[in-house]
Amino acid sequence: MTGIITYGAYIPRYRIRLEEIARVWGDNAQDIIGGLGVREKSLPDLDEDTATIAVEAARFALARRTVDPAEIGAVYVGSESHPYAVKPTACTVGEAIGATPVMTAADYEFACKAGTAGIQTCMGLVGAGMVRYGLAIGADVAQGAPSDALEYTAAAGGAAFLIGADDPIATIHRTVSFTTDTPDFWRREGQNYPRHGGRFTGDPGYFKHVQGAARLMFEQTGKSPKDYDYAVFHQPNAKFPQRVAEMLGFTPEQIRPGLVVPTLGNTYSGASMIGLAATLDIAKPGDRIFVTSFGSGAGSDSFDIEVTDAIESEAFKREGAPTVRQLLANPIYVDYAVYARHKGKIVMQ
Amino acid sequence: MRDVAVIGIGCTTFGEKWGTSFRDLFLEAGALALEDANLSGEGIDALYVGNMSAGRFVEQEHIGALIADYSGMASRHIPSTRVESACCSGGLAFRQAVIAVASGLEDVVVAAGVEKMTDVETSTSVDALAAAADREWEGFVGATFPGLYAMIANDYMHRYPLTREQLAQVAVKNHYNGARNPIAQFRSEITIDTVLRSSLVADPLRLFDCSPITDGAAAVILAPLERAREFTDAPVRVLATAQASDTIALHDRRDISTLDATVVAGRRALEMARLTPSEIDLVEVHDCFTIAEICAIEDLGFCRKGEGGRLTEEGETALGGRIPVNTSGGLKACGHPVGATGIKQVCEVVQQLRGDAGRRQVEGAEIGMTHNVGGTGASVAVHILGRA
Numbered sequence: 001m002t003g004i005i006t007y008g009a010y011i012p013r014y015r016i017r018l019e020e021i022a023r024v025w026g027d028n029a030q031d032i033i034g035g036l037g038v039r040e041k042s043l044p045d046l047d048e049d050t051a052t053i054a055v056e057a058a059r060f061a062l063a064r065r066t067v068d069p070a071e072i073g074a075v076y077v078g079s080e081s082h083p084y085a086v087k088p089t090a091c092t093v094g095e096a097i098g099a100t101p102v103m104t105a106a107d108y109e110f111a112c113k114a115g116t117a118g119i120q121t122c123m124g125l126v127g128a129g130m131v132r133y134g135l136a137i138g139a140d141v142a143q144g145a146p147s148d149a150l151e152y153t154a155a156a157g158g159a160a161f162l163i164g165a166d167d168p169i170a171t172i173h174r175t176v177s178f179t180t181d182t183p184d185f186w187r188r189e190g191q192n193y194p195r196h197g198g199r200f201t202g203d204p205g206y207f208k209h210v211q212g213a214a215r216l217m218f219e220q221t222g223k224s225p226k227d228y229d230y231a232v233f234h235q236p237n238a239k240f241p242q243r244v245a246e247m248l249g250f251t252p253e254q255i256r257p258g259l260v261v262p263t264l265g266n267t268y269s270g271a272s273m274i275g276l277a278a279t280l281d282i283a284k285p286g287d288r289i290f291v292t293s294f295g296s297g298a299g300s301d302s303f304d305i306e307v308t309d310a311i312e313s314e315a316f317k318r319e320g321a322p323t324v325r326q327l328l329a330n331p332i333y334v335d336y337a338v339y340a341r342h343k344g345k346i347v348m349q
Numbered sequence: 350m351r352d353v354a355v356i357g358i359g360c361t362t363f364g365e366k367w368g369t370s371f372r373d374l375f376l377e378a379g380a381l382a383l384e385d386a387n388l389s390g391e392g393i394d395a396l397y398v399g400n401m402s403a404g405r406f407v408e409q410e411h412i413g414a415l416i417a418d419y420s421g422m423a424s425r426h427i428p429s430t431r432v433e434s435a436c437c438s439g440g441l442a443f444r445q446a447v448i449a450v451a452s453g454l455e456d457v458v459v460a461a462g463v464e465k466m467t468d469v470e471t472s473t474s475v476d477a478l479a480a481a482a483d484r485e486w487e488g489f490v491g492a493t494f495p496g497l498y499a500m501i502a503n504d505y506m507h508r509y510p511l512t513r514e515q516l517a518q519v520a521v522k523n524h525y526n527g528a529r530n531p532i533a534q535f536r537s538e539i540t541i542d543t544v545l546r547s548s549l550v551a552d553p554l555r556l557f558d559c560s561p562i563t564d565g566a567a568a569v570i571l572a573p574l575e576r577a578r579e580f581t582d583a584p585v586r587v588l589a590t591a592q593a594s595d596t597i598a599l600h601d602r603r604d605i606s607t608l609d610a611t612v613v614a615g616r617r618a619l620e621m622a623r624l625t626p627s628e629i630d631l632v633e634v635h636d637c638f639t640i641a642e643i644c645a646i647e648d649l650g651f652c653r654k655g656e657g658g659r660l661t662e663e664g665e666t667a668l669g670g671r672i673p674v675n676t677s678g679g680l681k682a683c684g685h686p687v688g689a690t691g692i693k694q695v696c697e698v699v700q701q702l703r704g705d706a707g708r709r710q711v712e713g714a715e716i717g718m719t720h721n722v723g724g725t726g727a728s729v730a731v732h733i734l735g736r737a
Contacts (some may be wrong), residue, residue: 031548198471204367 002123003168003308004161005067005133008060008321009277010053011157011264015040015331016339018152024336025147032152037238041155041265043334043342044141048156050079051089053270054139055096057160060321061135062097067162069098073131075105076121078114078138078269079158080187080194082107093137104131111185112234113295114138115159115269120175120301122163133164140268145193146345153237155265157327159273169311170280170289173304174221178212185296196296202240205298210234210244213300214292221304225249229287232258232275234294236266250290257282263328269295276305278324283307350451352574354584354737357386358696363565363684364534371407371465372419378566378689379420379461386570386580390421393570394455396429397446399438399462400688405477407465416461428455435481436637438462439691440592440721440730443569447590447732450571457576462689463566474562478687481724483598495559495638497599497725499551502640505606506553508655511643513553515658517544519639520557520681522667527678529709532693534563534684544639558639563684567692569699574737583703586737588624588716590730591617597727608726611648615720618731619650622716626650629733630714631701632672633694635722636679642666645720646674649731668709676701676709691721691730702736 017040022029033039044053054077062069077089090105108114108121115138122134139158144150163172184205187194197205210233218224225231231250233241238261245255258275267274272293279289289305310316340346359381361374369377375398383389398416403409417429432442439462446460466474479488482497505511521541527533539557547556570580577584593614599605619625626649634649636642643657651672652660660666666674677683677697680690698717700706716735723729 028548031546199365200367 001171002126002163002165003171005164005166005168006061006065006316007159007161007277007280008057008064009157009159009274009324009327010056010060011042011274011327012044012048012053013332014043014045014342015333016043016336017333020336021152035239036152037242038153038262038265040263041153042157042267043339044156046342049083049141050081050139051083051092053141053156053158054089054093054137054160057137057139057158058093058097058135061160061162064318064320065316067133070102071132072097072099072135072162073103074122074125074134075099075103076108076118076136078108078110078118079140080109080111080114080268081141081143099135110299111295111297112236112268112271113293113299113301115273116293116301119161119163120177123172123175126163126165133162136161136163138269138273140270142266142268143193148193150194150196153266155267157264157267157274158270159277161273167310167315168308169316170305170307173306174217175301175303176213176216176220177299177301178209178216179299180209182298184298201296205296206236206240206294207244209298209300210292210294211247213302214248217302217304223304225254227288228254228290230257230279230283231255231290232272232279233292234272235259235261235275236271238262260324260328274324280307281318281323281325283311285309285312351453353447353450353571353587354574354577355569355587355695355699355734356572356577356580356584357382357388357570358699359385360532360567360693360696361565362532363563363686365467366564367467369564371403371409371463372415374465374564374566375416375461375463375568376419378463378568379459382459382568382570388457388570388580392457393422393427393459395427395449395458396422397432397442397458397460398429399432399440399442399691401433401435401438401464402477402480403465406474407468434728435723436635436687437691437721437723437728437730438688439567439693440719440732441691441728443691443695443732444590444592444730446571447587450573456573458571459568460571460692461566461568462692464686464688465564466562466686467564471562486598495551495554498638498640499554500599501605501644501725502553505640505644508606510655511658513545514541515662516558516639516643517541518661519636519642520544522661523636523675523679523681526668526676526709527682529707530678530683533678533682534561535678535682554638554640560637560680560685563686565684565686565689565693567689567696569692569695577737584737585699585702585734587732588735589618589621589733591621592728592730593617595727597724599725606644607654608644608648608722608729610726610729611645611720611722614729614731615649618718618733622733624716624733628716629672629718630716631676631698631711632674632718632720633677633697634674634679634720636675636681637685637722639681641722642674642679649718649720668711673711676706676711691719694719694721695732695734698734702734
């Protein structure tokens with residue numbers, strides 16, 4: 001059955017504290033930290049972008065399991081910060097891991113859920129027998145305009161999932177999606193920063209779609225929150241996933257391992273996938289994981305995942321790559337000036 | 350002039366009604382009012398609708414025609430008139446309808462108000478609202494409504510004994526009432542701490558000192574008092590209608606902490622109804638900001654200048670107090686769809702006089718007042734209603 005063959009995550013080492021951002025803009029830091037449930041966020045190094053993050057995550061995935069890269073017949077990179085408007089990040093990744101040239105590739109964009117859309121595409125290709133393995137990546141160096149509410153959480157990071165049917169470490173029993181045309185958040189061609197419809201991002205955006213997909217899954221599987229050991233939700237801040245988990249009937253314990261946003265920020269396309277990676281970092285055979293992503297515009301993908309014995313087999317070396325918690329440890333803190341330089345916000349000429 | 354009665358009321362819930370369009374809002378309120386008066390559209394002779402800025406908020410003008418059309422009255426070609434006086438649009442629409450019926454020119458008339466404010470970004474709505482001030486002398490130099498009312502608050506607090514906590518108590522009291530009003534935008538109680546800890550908007554006003562941006566509509570139906578019982582067992586009589594104006598720019602006023610238009614309109618209304626403030630059982634005032642409620646209760650004569658804070662702190666303006674103010678939750682908690690607010694105030698007073706206000710009922714209410722303000726006080730409408 002189709003599932004996850006291996007996975008890897010990557011988070012740049014740099015962090016900025018929300019207090020520092022609030023200091024620059026004259027905002028009340030405690031109000032913001034309390035409101036978002038986020039204390040600090042990651043940012044890329046000077047030479048890091050979505051492509052390098054995607055490559056790092058893919059390499060970490062392959063470091064955990066020996067797979068012939070030539071057998072990877074599809075690479076999809078989901079992001080809203082692809083370095084090029086025209087020229088696929090997925091080709092760079094495919095080349096870097098040795099999967100080229102006999103493969104299909106494309107970049108995806110669906111706000112924060114393009115990565116999970118890539119997983120679904122790979123599941124389809126594998127299920128149809130068109131490819132042996134498909135690589136789905138969600139990665140972002142997320143954009144937030146200076147002083148915009150988004151700037152407090154827009155972070156950098158990504159995760160890669162190799163999808164296949166041969167001895168997966170976790171079986172994906174089912175995936176369902178819930179999608180509408182909802183203008184809650186957008187960035188037009190040529191614009192540097194996304195815009196958002198204030199609180200429209202909450203109820204008509206995030207909560208409607210996450211709940212829509214989750215309840216559709218419960219309906220189709222006959223399962224309920226108590227049937228799962230863990231749950232992962234898209235995490236633009238800590239409050240939204242905690243609230244939606246409670247609305248759906250999940251406990252704080254179920255979402256704890258995958259709730260990485262308080263010290264990471266919102267990695268957009270990477271967010272729910274890094275949450276899943278952090279959950280797989282500690283999962284045991286037989287564990288059942290419920291995942292629901294969310295992308296503005298808007299839609300959610302839900303996954304019903306069951307961890308197999310393979311996660312503890314010889315073939316899979318979880319310690320072959322850093323866990324999400326290890327990636328989050330030992331950060332280098334920077335001030336706003338260095339942050340602005342790393343994010344390319346300083347006009348040089 | 351003929352005596353006029355309110356024979357039907359209808360109000361949508363107030364809030365961020367993202368799933369309801371501008372026209373759906375007024376249709377819903379109108380249908381509720383017609384149902385309340387046991388009327389169908391065929392019984393209506395004219396429409397007056399208060400709306401401040403549909404052009405900016407939903408890019409639709411020609412609101413009178415739109416409403417006549419979508420409520421099915423355009424085929425009968427009845428007169429339908431939009432009334433605009435910024436946040437006082439609803440109050441003036443009501444006054445125009447009262448005058449029409451009182452004059453004998455029209456018999457059964459709808460006075461409505463509608464505003465759909467959440468289809469645009471906050472910056473756009475703030476700018477649209479700033480058009481209620483003097484654009485050349487205030488708006489172009491950066492004055493926003495929170496800024497202008499903050500100046501009133503600063504001046505007031507400099508001259509009169511008003512504490513920050515007393516100011517916050519206005520919002521606490523209005524949220525308490527709003528929590529008891531099924532149509533209110535905010536139906537949660539708050540504490541003084543909630544206000545004091547909320548983010549600063551324009552010193553000394555914090556987020557919880559400010560009324561919100563709201564979608565909503567309200568409608569009432571008026572008829573000659575002598576015909577009122579054809580439609581309802583509980584008509585409410587319009588005892589007074591008054592309106593006053595003042596300079597549009599705040600800096601041109603004699604005294605920025607006293608809204609002279611409120612003083613004049615209030616006095617005219619009381620004279621017309623042959624009443625004194627102590628005979629009013631409840632009042633809906635225009636609390637677009639907490640400081641506005643303090644000024645209003647003084648300027649309307651419910652206490653002396655400078656005593657509004659103490660009156661509020663001592664609970665005299667709360668339910669059960671000497672003069673309950675904003676039992677609906679006011680603009681602060683019930684919400685402030687600007688063109689609809691003046692009509693919603695009438696709906697609230699009528700509900701109170703009918704004894705239909707549920708958990709926020711003022712026991713034995715016989716006479717109620719509404720006070721609707723445009724801008725920082727450049728236009729004011731005051732109405733007094735009594736059990737018929």
